[in-house]
Amino acid sequence: DEPKFPPGFTPDNNDQEKNVEENIKILLNVFNLSQINSMTVVRTVDFHQNEKSLNIVEPNGLIWLKKKLQALKIAIKAWSKEANKRSNDRKINIQQNLLEVDKLIDQENSNDGILIKRITLLNDLQELNNRNAMEISQKAKIRWTLANGEWISKPHSVKNEFFTHFKKQFSPIQAPSIYFYFTFPTRLSSYQVQDLERTVTYEEVKMAVWDCGTNKSPGPDGFSFEFYPSGLKINLHKRKLMGIGVSSNVVAAAASLIGCSILTAPFNYLGVKVGSNMSRITSCDNVISKVSSRLSKWKLKFLSIGGRISFLKSVLTSISLYHMSIFKVPIGVLNHLKSIRPNFFYGVDGSDRKLA
Template identity: 30%
Template sequence: MRYPISFLAIQETQLMEAGNIDVRSCWGDDEFGVSRVNASGRPRGLLNMWDRNVFTSNEVISSRHYIINIGTWVGISEPLIFANIYGPQLITGKAELWKELIEIKNTKNGIWIMMGDYNAVRHRGERFNSNFCERTTRDFNNFIHKIRLSDLKMGGHRFTCFHNSDLKLSKLDRFMDMRASDYPKEEKELQRPKKLVEFLDHEAESQQLTVQEIDDRILGYKSIIEIEIFKSFNLRQKSQIKWAIDGGENTSFFHGHINKNNQKNKIDGLMINDDLCTDPKIIKQEIYSFFADKFKEKWSVRPKLGSNYFKKISHDDSHLLESPITLKEIKEAVWSCGNEKAPKPDGFTFKFIKKYREVLLGDIAPVVKYFEQYRKIDSSFNTSSFLLVLKDKDPLTIRDYRPISLIWCIYKIISKILSLRIKKVKGNCNTAPILDRFQSKLSKWKSKALSFGGRLTLIKSVLGNLPSYYLSLFVAPEGIIDTLENMRNQFLWEGSDEKKVIHWISWDKVTTSKKSDGLGVGTIKALNVALITKWWWRLRNK
């Protein structure tokens, strides 16, 4: 065994008298301590064992569903509290257990470590081919958030409970911990300016402060405010919760999310060459080597693509891509970015830029114009932070992580301007075939040869058949929809770009359903939304 066992928690001993078990043969020597709970009905017995050279148990609290050992661990100043849990089967029984454990936790301070079979899951994905109870999951998550537990990663398979007879799989076993105190770095940084300000305030009561002391007091207050603001902001960034929805940073729900995210984002080990590695240096080197190979330029000379057979964008689209960048485009790019995105590495969020836009846009616009004129950007703006995001709930290899790059706001604004332009051109290219086919079917000579009823029927058939393939694949731009609607409207009333005619009924009335006293033609936008929703519904239910 690679690491010696110092504490062992066993559930479901299935012994009516747990004292009958030969504990010494399990442990291997006499230097052990033990706590037991006998099996009683559905609870099938619990057993805690520990190395007395490492852990000293000073107090034991037990019931049918848990054993809690409170004591000291060699080298750790705070009390250590081990809780071996076996959750009840009934929903009400689980709720009572969570309530009881919360009451015990509120009276016992220390480093809590909870482990065992909770007979509850945290989300639907932790059950397969077995019943999922939303209320049980909600109560269990509330319990974890309320006492600020961190759900630690476990090795092995995704599910911990298997029923081979009917292939039911569940993750019921967990290992969670909670520190007695979480003394952040920002709190330590606050102590010096706080003590300085308190000292100077005390001195000011008995004598007049010097000019230097007044300046020190002002700087001290400024430091306190800045650290408090950063502390609050940092909590919001770590939680990844929308601030307006979930409340302040003093709620247990908020801190529960921070603890959960910190633990989830921590890389405790990776499978390297079919072996589990926990050495941080080796893990870092493996991550670096893996992504360095992915991002390496493998082509010293890239092939040039040039052919008259390739489709080309229109002159208008080409002009759109190369036209001067306007202040309006810069504002649109800023407003299209989320407010609370992680501020790396320059420290500014888009919420800050939006709030002080009148000042900052005057500094941002010249940088964008410089890029537009010289086709390059200062290398400092291209500095980025590399971050790994989980692709799987139980990652084991480096392939279970997805890399993202946290870039400067300036770089993001420029890239957003370019992407929005390309998006417009792409939308025009995708919808060009629709315009061509509409134009060919709804030609001027056909409108003259058909009666009003014939034109109305043709409009409906064109709407129902021609664009359905294209409109089911992407959201059509508003400008394209307006163009198509205008073509149908002109065809119905025998009009054209050269000839204006009277439209005796408004187009809104034409597209309204017959039940609402319209002509029942329907709008292209409604068809677009319906077709896309149909695909979404199919994918959602597969």
């Protein structure tokens, strides 16, 4: 029995590929894969052969079309799963090859061919990542919605439908939706009704805050309930405001409004100068002055040879190393620190010359 086709669907061989392509477009929209060319799917999956192998015997054309679309849906799912598997395998293969190339480069066995291969692998990996990101963003888009039993696909209509839906959800209730036509036996007294409807006083707010536990998690402002009952305040007179990337007039106006002073670079933070060019020798003058003041000449009268060595180690490890662990010290500063050590040990000034 020949199936009866609905209008627009004919068994003509010339229009068969066109009809299959249109059906695939519908299914790709269902799977949120509309960025894929439908003809690519037609060439990848042999739907003509599948249609012949289905052996759908149905006199009703609409039911026959429904079964045909179900078969196409199953085929597209299988094709999509296989395509994702091939893409993941290719990505793993590229990452493994890229790891091997990086090992060769680390072993200094690289040449122009290896470098070109690495660039090609990186481009292939970037292309796969961009394709996956595009597919994820495409799936996240809302292309249609259901309103009154009909699918709406126009972007403007979809936007209006969502706006109307949430407007109804958040709109105030004009009248109560539930009515009770009997009197409740237990009701609030007039005093209780007035107590519920009166304005909340500051004493009640204070009592509620003070009764909260102090070990709660902090709020969005970063403060917990322990901060508010403690009565702690920020001393703005000891605070300083510094602007980064803004004009000095804006910083001055903000500091005047808050009531604090202005901080300018360079400044000292935890004993280290911040904000200056630390590659200069003058930026380490405070370190040299601290070492020189600690290793003063008058202390030699009260220290033995062993005491001098211990004192040198304690001073050099406590002052200079703390600064060197943060910034890279210039060579001139290191030479100056080296000259201070023997001068203190032998008891000479920087300008004196004494035989060891």
